[in-house]
Amino acid sequence: MREIYLDNSATTQCFPEVAERMRRVLTEEYGNPSSMHHKGVEAEKIVSASRHTLAQILKVKDSEIIFTSCGTESDNLAIIGGALASCRRGKHLITTRIEHPAVLESMKYLESQGYEVTYLPVDKDGLVEPAAVEEAVRGDTILVSIMHTNNEIGAVEPVAEIGRRIKAKNPNTLFHVDAVQGFGKARIYPAKMGIDLLAVSAHKIHGPKGMGFLYKSQKVRLVNLIYGGGQQNGLRSGTENVAGIAGMAMAADMLYRDFDGETAKIRGLKNAFLEEVERFNEELTSKGEEPLIVNGRTGDDSAPHIISLTVPGVRAEVLLHALEDKGIYVSSGSACSSNRPHPSQTLQAIGLPRPYWDNTIRISLSGLNTKEDIAETAAALREIVPFLRRYTRH
Ligand code: PLP
Numbered sequence: 001m002r003e004i005y006l007d008n009s010a011t012t013q014c015f016p017e018v019a020e021r022m023r024r025v026l027t028e029e030y031g032n033p034s035s036m037h038h039k040g041v042e043a044e045k046i047v048s049a050s051r052h053t054l055a056q057i058l059k060v061k062d063s064e065i066i067f068t069s070c071g072t073e074s075d076n077l078a079i080i081g082g083a084l085a086s087c088r089r090g091k092h093l094i095t096t097r098i099e100h101p102a103v104l105e106s107m108k109y110l111e112s113q114g115y116e117v118t119y120l121p122v123d124k125d126g127l128v129e130p131a132a133v134e135e136a137v138r139g140d141t142i143l144v145s146i147m148h149t150n151n152e153i154g155a156v157e158p159v160a161e162i163g164r165r166i167k168a169k170n171p172n173t174l175f176h177v178d179a180v181q182g183f184g185k186a187r188i189y190p191a192k193m194g195i196d197l198l199a200v201s202a203h204k205i206h207g208p209k210g211m212g213f214l215y216k217s218q219k220v221r222l223v224n225l226i227y228g229g230g231q232q233n234g235l236r237s238g239t240e241n242v243a244g245i246a247g248m249a250m251a252a253d254m255l256y257r258d259f260d261g262e263t264a265k266i267r268g269l270k271n272a273f274l275e276e277v278e279r280f281n282e283e284l285t286s287k288g289e290e291p292l293i294v295n296g297r298t299g300d301d302s303a304p305h306i307i308s309l310t311v312p313g314v315r316a317e318v319l320l321h322a323l324e325d326k327g328i329y330v331s332s333g334s335a336c337s338s339n340r341p342h343p344s345q346t347l348q349a350i351g352l353p354r355p356y357w358d359n360t361i362r363i364s365l366s367g368l369n370t371k372e373d374i375a376e377t378a379a380a381l382r383e384i385v386p387f388l389r390r391y392t393r394h
Helices: 016-027 038-058 071-086 101-112 130-136 159-169 242-257 259-286 316-324 345-349 354-359 371-389
Strands: 065-068 092-096 116-120 141-145 174-178 197-201 212-216 293-295 306-310 360-364
Touching: 016 242, 038 065, 038 242, 065 071, 071 101, 071 141, 071 174, 071 197, 071 212, 092 101, 101 116, 116 130, 130 159, 159 174, 242 259, 259 306, 259 371, 316 360, 316 371, 345 354, 354 360
Parallel strands: 092 116, 092 141, 141 174, 174 197
Antiparallel strands: 065 212, 197 212, 293 306, 306 360
16 A cells, blocks of 8 residues: 655654665764764764754854754753753743643743743734734743744744844843744744744654754853763763764755755645645535634645644544555644643644544645645545544534
C-alpha cells in the first residue's frame, strides 16, 4: 500500500542526503569537538560551519546560535534560563493560551517558583492582539513568549509587530519566540523583528530527531540549566551532537536555498486540499449533511503546511485510524497532545464548540508531498466520512 504521510507537524522524514551526511559524521568524522588533535579540530569545524549556516539563514551572528537537544529544550532554556537571569528586575512573564507544552509547562514551573504569568487569549483564528501584549507588559515584565506558528491550527502570529510593541513599552523585556513550526516555512529575522530568543527543532525540517537550537541575542543573559564541562560558553554543557548539528544545518540550508519554490509548492498543496474540502462540503450540504469545518485562517497569512479540519459527528481517533487503513497518516488535533488526555488548549482557546474538540484532525504537509497525495486523501475522506457518520448519532 502506498504511504501518504500528512503528519509533518509531528515530525518529518529525514532528507536522505541529511541522513547520509550524518552517517559520514558518525562513522568517519567522529571526533569530539573539544579534543585538541586533528579529529577534534575536524569535528569542531563541522560544528562551526553548521552554526554559520544557521546564523546566515536568520541573519544573526554565529555566536548567537546555541545547539540543544530539541525544541523543548530550547524553549526551556530561553524561558527558565531567561527568567532566572532577570529575576532581580522582576518576576512577571507573559504568554498565550495556545503555546506548546514546552512553553506552558516551563511557565508553570516558574509559577511554582514564585513568578507570575499572564496568559493572553487569542481570537477565533488563534491570533494574539499585539495591543493586548503591549498593554500586559509592565515595568517588572521580564519575558514575553509567543509562538511564531501554532502547531494545531497553523495561525501565524504577528511577531514582528509584537516585538516592536514590547520594546517600545519596556526595552528590558525579553521576547522569546517558539519558531518550531515556523522555521523552514517563513523567513524569520530575529534582529529585525525585536526577537531576543528563538527556538527551533531539527526534526520538523527534515533533519534528525533529538536536535534543536536556540538563537540568543548577544545582548541577552541566560542562566544555564545543564551543568557540566562548560561547552558552548557554559550555556549548554555536554559534548555537541556533531552529526545532529551537521544534519540540522544541512536540512535548513536545503529548505532555505529554494525557499520560495518550496513554500509555494506546500501552499499549493494546501490550497488544493482546501478546494477539495469545499467541493465535498457542497455535496454534503446538498444532501442536508453537516459540512466539514476548516479552523483558523487559510490564506497567505496562515502557515503553508497546516490544516485543522473538524468533521462533525466523527471522532478524530476513529477517522485517523480509518485513514491509516488506507495508508494515510494524519494526527488528531495535535500529535504532541496524544500523551495528554485533556482536550486541546488551542481548539478551546479559539472558541470551537465543545462537541467539536474531539472531532478535529490535523493534516500537515511538507515539500515531499504530492498532488496525488492530496487527491487520494480527499477521495478517502469522501468515502470514509459518510460511512462513519452512519454509525454516529449527531
Ligand atoms: N514547540 C512547538 C510549537 C512544537 O510544535 C513542538 C513539537 O511538536 C515543540 C515545541 C517541541 O519540539 P521538540 O519535539 O523538538 O522537542
